Amino acid sequence: MLTKNFPWKTLVWVTIFAIAMGFLENTVVVYLRILLYPQGFAFPLVPIPPFMALTEILRESATLIMLIGVGVLAGKSSISRFAWFLYTFAIWDIFYYIFLKLLLGWPQTWMTWDILFLIPTTWVGPVITPIIVSLTMIFLAILIVYFDSKKVNAKINGIEWFMFILGSVILILSFIWDYSAFILEHYQFKQLGSVPSGDMVKLALEFIPRKFNWFLFCLGELTIGAGIFLYWRRNN
Numbered sequence: 001m002l003t004k005n006f007p008w009k010t011l012v013w014v015t016i017f018a019i020a021m022g023f024l025e026n027t028v029v030v031y032l033r034i035l036l037y038p039q040g041f042a043f044p045l046v047p048i049p050p051f052m053a054l055t056e057i058l059r060e061s062a063t064l065i066m067l068i069g070v071g072v073l074a075g076k077s078s079i080s081r082f083a084w085f086l087y088t089f090a091i092w093d094i095f096y097y098i099f100l101k102l103l104l105g106w107p108q109t110w111m112t113w114d115i116l117f118l119i120p121t122t123w124v125g126p127v128i129t130p131i132i133v134s135l136t137m138i139f140l141a142i143l144i145v146y147f148d149s150k151k152v153n154a155k156i157n158g159i160e161w162f163m164f165i166l167g168s169v170i171l172i173l174s175f176i177w178d179y180s181a182f183i184l185e186h187y188q189f190k191q192l193g194s195v196p197s198g199d200m201v202k203l204a205l206e207f208i209p210r211k212f213n214w215f216l217f218c219l220g221e222l223t224i225g226a227g228i229f230l231y232w233r234r235n236n
Contacts (some may be wrong), residue, residue, distance in 0.1 A: 007145065010084070014087060015091055018092040018095065021066065021067075022093070022095030022096040033106075043207065044205055044206055045115075045204070046205070070088045071083075077148060077154075079144055080144065082144070084141065084145070089137060090133075090134035090135070090137040090138045090141070093131070093134045094131055097131065109127075114126075114127050117175070121176055121180065122204065123176055123179075124209050125174070125212055125217075129174075129175070129217060156231060159230065160234075163226055167225075167226075167227065168220070171216075171224075174213045174217040174220060178212060186203055
């Protein structure tokens with residue numbers, strides 16, 4: 001499948017960078033868990049100082065900027081830059097969990113719950129879910145780089161973008177569904193803007209994941225998969 005024009009050198013170095021970045025990200029979490037969860041990470045969350053919470057949000061933002069930067073530097077066209085961003089993000093995320101398992105023996109199973117993201121709200125899900133998403137991202141990224149290396153029109157068209165964006169929105173909903181439902185059990189949606197931040201933090205510290213929305217997750221993956229199939233068929 002891969003041609004002689006395929007950017008193998010870029011693939012190797014981007015992979016090495018993403019793995020190293022995964023380890024670097026992992027060390028921060030290792031330190032945090034030793035300090036905050038000496039008996040092992042588990043819900044509900046323990047309270048942390050506001051400056052530490054802000055630092056975590058800024059760290060996640062900085063991580064995204066670094067991943068975007070790699071994509072911009074590695075790609076030679078707008079679509080290949082997008083592909084390398086997806087690839088770097090996915091490799092980083094997978095190895096983040098691999099290193100957590102090696103260093104802390106966590107997660108115990110593929111179905112162990114984890115906090116996945118904090119922007120714009122808390123994302124939670126079984127560990128297997130971000131890994132599945134990452135594998136999907138890797139497949140799409142390699143496909144884009146492959147077609148781009150063949151000098152064909154590798155750009156994603158309107159219907160394909162629609163499928164990818166719609167699928168991504170559905171996936172995000174699956175990750176924030178349980179936490180959002182928990183919050184809405186205590187406040188009406190129209191009240192959220194007026195809830196004191198201290199009350200919201202106190203409530204968030206009571207949250208224990210209950211049920212992951214597998215229907216939305218599978219629907220999101222299928223929607224993105226359909227977009228990948230349309231992209232492959234059009235270019236192949």
